[in-house]
Amino acid sequence: MNEFARAAALAAGLLLMSDANAQFNGKPPEDAGGQLLSESHKYGRDHPDYRQNMLHFIRAMPKAELHVHFEGTLTPPKILELAARNNIEGLPQDIPGIHRMLASSVLTQFLEGLAKSRSVMVTQQDFYEVAYDFALRQLENNVVYTELMFDPQGHTSRGVAFDTMMSGLVQAKQEAAEKLGIRIELLMQLHRDRSRESALQALEDAQRWKAHIVGVGMDNGPQEGYAEKLEPVMLRARELGFHISGHIDRYELDYEKNLAWLLQTLKVGRVDHGINIMDTPQLIPTAREREVTFTVCGATTYSDNPALYEDSGFKLYTRRIDEMTEAGLKTTINTDDPGYFAGIYLSEMIQAFYEENGYTREQLLDFQRRAFGGAWLSEADKRAYLAALDAYAAAGER
Numbered sequence: 353m354n355e356f357a358r359a360a361a362l363a364a365g366l367l368l369m370s371d372a373n374a375q376f377n378g379k380p381p382e383d384a385g386g387q388l389l390s391e392s393h394k395y396g397r398d399h400p401d402y403r404q405n406m407l408h409f410i411r412a413m414p415k416a417e418l419h420v421h422f423e424g425t426l427t428p429p430k431i432l433e434l435a436a437r438n439n440i441e442g443l444p445q446d447i448p449g450i451h452r453m454l455a456s457s458v459l460t461q462f463l464e465g466l467a468k469s470r471s472v473m474v475t476q477q478d479f480y481e482v483a484y485d486f487a488l489r490q491l492e493n494n495v496v497y498t499e500l501m502f503d504p505q506g507h508t509s510r511g512v513a514f515d516t517m518m519s520g521l522v523q524a525k526q527e528a529a530e531k532l533g534i535r536i537e538l539l540m541q542l543h544r545d546r547s548r549e550s551a552l553q554a555l556e557d558a559q560r561w562k563a564h565i566v567g568v569g570m571d572n573g574p575q576e577g578y579a580e581k582l583e584p585v586m587l588r589a590r591e592l593g594f595h596i597s598g599h600i601d602r603y604e605l606d607y608e609k610n611l612a613w614l615l616q617t618l619k620v621g622r623v624d625h626g627i628n629i630m631d632t633p634q635l636i637p638t639a640r641e642r643e644v645t646f647t648v649c650g651a652t653t654y655s656d657n658p659a660l661y662e663d664s665g666f667k668l669y670t671r672r673i674d675e676m677t678e679a680g681l682k683t684t685i686n687t688d689d690p691g692y693f694a695g696i697y698l699s700e701m702i703q704a705f706y707e708e709n710g711y712t713r714e715q716l717l718d719f720q721r722r723a724f725g726g727a728w729l730s731e732a733d734k735r736a737y738l739a740a741l742d743a744y745a746a747a748g749e750r
């Protein structure tokens with residue numbers, strides 16, 4: 353696709369979304385077939401329009417996303433485009449090749465593919481384009497608030513200046529607010545498989561950009577002993593005024609010990625993934641009392657543990673998220689790496705959870721109430737988003 357065709361496609365996406373926003377701000381939203389959503393509550397589950405209306409209800413609902421990686425929003429076509437622009441060698445030359453590189457079922461190999469793909473971003477313009485393309489996808493999905501994670505060490509370690517990366521990300525964040533009317537905040541992630549010194553350097557750099565970074569978390573491969581290594585850095589991040597969080601992907605290395613560390617020692621407000629809390633029930637009361645938000649994702653396709661193929665992937669997440677919600681935990685639905693996993697953005701992800709678990713509209717609204725409620729926003733901003741969500745729910749009931 354040439355630049356003009358691409359621009360036209362983006363503009364078309366933008367126009368579609370403007371319509372959805374107009375509906376959301378005023379009239380009741382309609383589904384693709386013109387059926388009023390406000391009628392859908394009258395249908396039973398066996399009504400032929402019920403499913404279509406629910407899918408539209410999900411798409412047009414104002415949403416928040418709390419767990420999505422900037423580097424994971426790079427799409428295969430953009431990887432090829434930037435590799436050519438920046439003369440990056442050693443990558444597959446076509447889209448199927450990029451797909452194969454990113455489709456590894458083993459976490460360590462997947463992370464290697466991820467490292468290769470992010471190496472195509474070099475200039476401020478590259479970072480800006482990738483982040484702004486993602487903002488357009490969020491707009492199409494009516495994700496009005498996003499906390500976007502980024503991994504500075506994956507860029508600074510290959511010679512990109514922290515400020516080059518941040519300038520591009522902040523430019524996209526500001527344009528998303530001004531031109532698209534959606535809000536994106538940035539969460540810095542420290543690599544669990546890099547040194548404490550490297551993490552401290554990232555934290556030092558982040559202070560220059562504090563107005564744009566709301567939190568500090570931990571991701572990438574869970575290297576043995578990372579908790580001891582990064583604990584002083586995370587405590588320092590909190591002292592500096594950042595919110596703190598951490599990843600515990602399913603059945604990853606030492607998940608039981610590290611989940612306890614996050615919840616009881618660091619006392620984080622948020623755990624990314626975290627579905628193994630159902631295997632460590634002694635931690636559930638702590639998470640419940642402190643209202644820790646769990647950012648569950650559905651699209652992970654890899655695992656280091658072959659035994660998990662018996663009980664892995666989407667079915668595992670969809671079952672666990674209901675067990676967690678029933679246990680009184682603050683569960684949310686997120687995409688993690690939407691550019692990689694077959695291009696599933698938040699509407700499609702929530703629709704997939706709906707198709708699997710058969711949620712009611714009220715349950716779907718509750719997922720978003722928990723997402724806005726668990727966001728790192730001021731109380732006034734949270735109330736405003738929650739009021740908009742209530743208005744959307746009420747519009748469908750009239």
Ligand SMILES: [Zn+2]
Pocket residue numbers: 419421571599624688
């Ligand atoms: Zn993640």
